[in-house]
Amino acid sequence: MIALETSFVEQMPACVSAKLDDYGIIAVSGEDAEGFLQSQLTCDLRQLAEYPFLYGAHCEPSGKAxxxxxxxxxxxxxxxIMHRSAIAGSLAQFKKYGVFNKVDIEDVSDDWFITGLFGTETDAFIADLNENTLQLKVGSQPNQYLLLSPATISTDYPQAYWDALEIERVRPQLTADNSQQFVPQMLNLQALGGVSFDKGCYIGQETIARMKYLGRQKRALYRLSGEAATIVPGTELERKVGDNWRRTGTVIMAVNRSENQQDLLAVLPLDIEKGTPVRVRGDEASLLEIHSLPYQLG
Known part of the structure; x- marks a missing residue:
């Protein structure tokens, strides 16, 4: 079995399959479904004519996701497909506006078996899937798939392996712990193709557009790793300023790679220097290193 401490983008495994227990699904159907979602989400549904799926965010009127x-x-x-804990917030917001449209909105998480798959030799695994399984290729080097099946899929690894690869890609999965706290650009969603700036109006669009065009973005998502006790979403981080420590950011997701070794994504000041010492608030023995981003923020 491949070790969790492996860097999956540097030492690509042959095939890792993980049951994604923490993921869930909202289904939106009905005569007005496409137009309704176009007015709610940061992604442009017109792009489905070109792409098989989209990445995006669902925001409140203030622009926070x-x-x-x-x-x-x-x-x-x-x-x-989103983190299961985030469904309640999105579902309530959708239903608030959905009463003015011909749409049906429901949590269908229990109707699907959600699997994460990645590696250099995934073809055989995919070939054995039920014909009703939906496949989303969400990454390469290594190839990475989200699989949705109405039937059980046998898996070999826990979700932490999938989460570790997502952290390496610096692609967040927002949980209820951080819901309505961050504008999408603070989560780097614009760099991941999750925000359209020319689709027209949608909920939260004014704040998101101002952050882009008026240069008001002050925070961004970074990957950090190092020695610390268990870290969970919402954990606060501190950076060293002179001889003192000052609050600097919030953890979005984290994985314990090995004993006391954490790998995480956190929202930090956009201009933070890579060599700045960072620690977990309340854990004076911790020390985290900031990694370079694998993409341009744009």
Missing amino acids: FSNFWLLPSSQGFLL
């Missing part, structure tokens, strides 16, 4: 997700069309409408 309830959730981020992968969206794909289904036989009855659209499916939004």
Whole structure:
């Protein structure tokens, strides 16, 4: 079995399959489903004519995100795959506006078996899948897939392996712990193709556009790793300023790679220097290193 401490983008495994227990799905269907979602989400559903699925965020009117997700069309409408804990916030917001549209909105998480798959030799695994399984290729080097099946899929690894690869890619999965705290650009979603700036109006669009065009972005998502006790979403971080420590950011997701070794994503000041010492607030023995981003923020 491959070790969790492995860097998966540097030492690509042959095949890792993980049951994604922490993921869930919202289904939106009905006559107005596409137009309704176009007015709610940061992604542009017109791009589904070119792409099989989209990445995006669902925000409140102030521009802060309830959730981020992968969206794909289904036989009855659209499916939004997100962290299960974030579903309640998004579902309530959708239903608030959905009463003015011909749409059906429901949590269908229990109707699907959600699997994460990645590696250099995934073809055989995919070939054995049920013909009704939906496949989303969400990454390369190594190839990475989200699989949605109405039937059980046998898996070999826990979700921490999938989360570790997502952290290496610096692609966040927003949980309820940080819901309605961050504008999508603070989570780097614009760099990941999750924000359209020319689709027209949607909920939260004014704040998101101002942050882009008026240069008001002050925070961004970074990967950090190092020695610390267990870290969970919402944990606060501090950076060293002279001889003192000052609050500097918030953890979005984290994985314990090995004993006392943490790998995490956190929202930090955009201009923080890579060599700045960072620690977990309340854990004076911890020390975290900031990594370079694998993409341009744009």
